[in-house]
Amino acid sequence: xxxxxxxxxxxxxxxxxxxxxxxxxxxxxxxxxxxxxxxxxxxxxxxxxxxxxxxxxxxxxxxxxxxxxxxxxxxxxxxxxxxxxxxxxxxxxxxxxxxxxxxxxxxxxxxxxxxxxxxxxxxxxxxxxxxxxxxxxxxxxxxxxxxxxxxxxxxxxxxxxxxxxxxxxxxxxxxxxxxxxxxxxxxxxxxxxxxxxxxxxxxxxxxxxxxxxxxxxxxxxxxxxxxxxxxxxxxxxxxx
Ligand code: MN
Numbered sequence: 001x002x003x004x005x006x007x008x009x010x011x012x013x014x015x016x017x018x019x020x021x022x023x024x025x026x027x028x029x030x031x032x033x034x035x036x037x038x039x040x041x042x043x044x045x046x047x048x049x050x051x052x053x054x055x056x057x058x059x060x061x062x063x064x065x066x067x068x069x070x071x072x073x074x075x076x077x078x079x080x081x082x083x084x085x086x087x088x089x090x091x092x093x094x095x096x097x098x099x100x101x102x103x104x105x106x107x108x109x110x111x112x113x114x115x116x117x118x119x120x121x122x123x124x125x126x127x128x129x130x131x132x133x134x135x136x137x138x139x140x141x142x143x144x145x146x147x148x149x150x151x152x153x154x155x156x157x158x159x160x161x162x163x164x165x166x167x168x169x170x171x172x173x174x175x176x177x178x179x180x181x182x183x184x185x186x187x188x189x190x191x192x193x194x195x196x197x198x199x200x201x202x203x204x205x206x207x208x209x210x211x212x213x214x215x216x217x218x219x220x221x222x223x224x225x226x227x228x229x230x231x232x233x234x235x236x237x238x239x240x
Contacts, residue, residue: 077115
C-alpha cells in the first residue's frame with residue numbers, strides 16, 4: 001500500500017511538472033506552435049505507387065479508366081482526407097486507428113479516408129497476367145469456407161451487383177472466418193460502422209467511375225472480367 005501511494009505521489013509530481021512545461025510552450029507564438037508540433041505528430045494518408053502501367057490490366061480494365069481512376073479520383077481522396085486531418089486536428093496513429101473510430105469522423109474525413117485506403121488496397125490486389133481462379137493458400141481458405149471457387153465467385157458477384165449505387169464488395173477475414181459483404185460509398189470493413197467487419201482480403205470497386213468508360217451500365221460484365229486481374233498471392237498475405 002505504501003509503495004502504491006509513493007508511486008502515485010511520483011506520478012502526480014511528474015504530471016505537475018509536465019503541465020508546467022506544456023504551459024510554458026503554450027506561451028510561444030501560436031503560429032509556430034500549431035504549425036510545427038501539430039503536423040509532425042499527425043498520421044497522414046499517402047498514395048501508393050501503381051504497381052503496373054495504366055494499360056497493364058487491359059483488356060479487362062482499360063488504360064484510360066485506370067489513369068483517371070488513379071490520377072484524379074484516388075489523388076483527390078488522398079488530398080481531401082489529409083486536408084480534413086489537418087483542419088480537424090485529427091491525431092490518429094495509423095489507418096486502423098482512424099477507421100476504428102469512423103462513426104465519430106466528419107463526412108469529409110470518413111469518405112475521403114475510405115477512398116484513400118480502399119484504392120491503395122485495390123491497386124495492390126490486382127496484377128497483369130493473373131489467373132481467374134484462386135490459387136495457393138487463398139484457394140484453400142475459399143474452398144474450405146464456400147465449398148468451391150465457383151460458389152465463392154457467385155456469392156461475391158451477388159454482393160457486388162447487389163450494392164445499390166456506389167460502393168465496394170469485400171472478402172474479409174473475421175478472426176479466421178472468411179465472409180463476403182459490401183459497403184456503401186467509400187466505407188470499408190475496418191470501420192466500426194460497417195455491416196461486414198474484418199481484415200480485407202479482396203475488395204472490388206463498383207463505383208461507376210471504375211468501369212463506365214468500357215462497360216457503361218453493365219456492372220456484371222465488369223465484375224466477370226475483373227476476376228482475370230486478381231493477384232491471389234497478394235490477397236492471401238492479408239489472411240489473419
Ligand atoms: Mn474508385
